[in-house]
Amino acid sequence: MTTVAVTLGDAAGIGPEIVVKAFADPAINPVCSAFVVGHAATLERAAQRFAPGLQVRRITHAAQHRTAAGVVDVLDVGELPDDLPMGQVSALAGQAAFEAIDCAIGMALRGEVAAICTAPIHKEALAAAGVPYPGHTEMLAERTGSTDTAMMLVNPQLRTILVTVHCAMRQALELLTVERELRIILLAHRSLQAMGMAQPRIAVAGLNPHAGEGGLFGSEDLQIIAPAIAQARAMGVDASGPHPGDTVFMQARRGRYDIVVAQYHDQGLIPIKLLGVEDGVNVTAGLPFVRTSPDHGTAFDIAGQGIADASSLKTALRAAVQLSQGAAAR
Ligand SMILES: NC(=O)C1=CN([C@@H]2O[C@H](COP(=O)(O)OP(=O)(O)OC[C@H]3O[C@@H](n4cnc5c(N)ncnc54)[C@H](O)[C@@H]3O)[C@@H](O)[C@H]2O)C=CC1
């Protein structure tokens, strides 16, 4: 069975709560062999509060993990106080979250787990801890030595991959180049082929209103995005566009495209989240192993209240298993 390491996320957020809720779901155990990497005492407290009956068992290395109904194994990583305030940015929580992800990356690189599934982290907390990465995506890229990665979001109706991710809009504009566009189009092509699609249909969203309206509303669509699409097509990739960003997701949802290349974070994530955060999964494309995550964040506004929905984490866990098994079969 595919083994997945689940990182606990920011302990001041909903990560520990949704992790214990997911592991307490009897439907989750049969689909995968998963264990948690993170601060064990935090997980134990979360289990007592939000999943009574779920037994937490501490392990010291991945090979000790055994799947059992009603039990969650945890590899204890990180230091946290018993009285960590919930719903607040904390350098301690950022540091513990980082150490868990780092540990999980190491296990995946050594082949001890097939995939990692990450509960949400808070980016300000990471920064407060002095962690030099904005989020998981950048950390995974650098620590695995992968130069060609991107954030991909998937739900049952849409897929999107981002040309730019965690940066200011001004910087995103500066980052847009023909080379970067082409790299992401080709990564989308390879990633969907790895998911079993022989010739994925890739729609590239424009940057400006109406994809620049023939140059009336900005030059990037004509001068950067269109040449990259032409190069991709010349390489045999079924890429089209630039399509107006306000309608391309509607067309993809109707089945016309398999994936939309989005130019910036919110262009890609708003359509996915609007369709329902519970079904969305964040996948890092281009890594040597599978990484998935829920498509929501730490939800500090409801942390510790017991009302967090674990659906997206469960979807992400199932996706981690499916993607790993698909990759192993090819
Ligand atoms: N995979 C990850 O590590 C991700 C981390 N983040 C980070 O999370 C932090 C907070 O981000 P926000 O923009 O506030 O988005 P958020 O997703 O944490 O919260 C947005 C709204 O959705 C609600 N919500 C989110 N997840 C929920 C769940 N499972 N059940 C019930 N309600 C839920 C929250 O209560 C809030 O009202 C930021 O630092 C952000 O960068 C955001 C997305 C993904």
Ligand SMILES: NCC(=O)COP(=O)(O)O
């Ligand atoms: N909005 C998604 C997000 O910010 C997640 O980032 P990452 O931590 O997966 O890189």
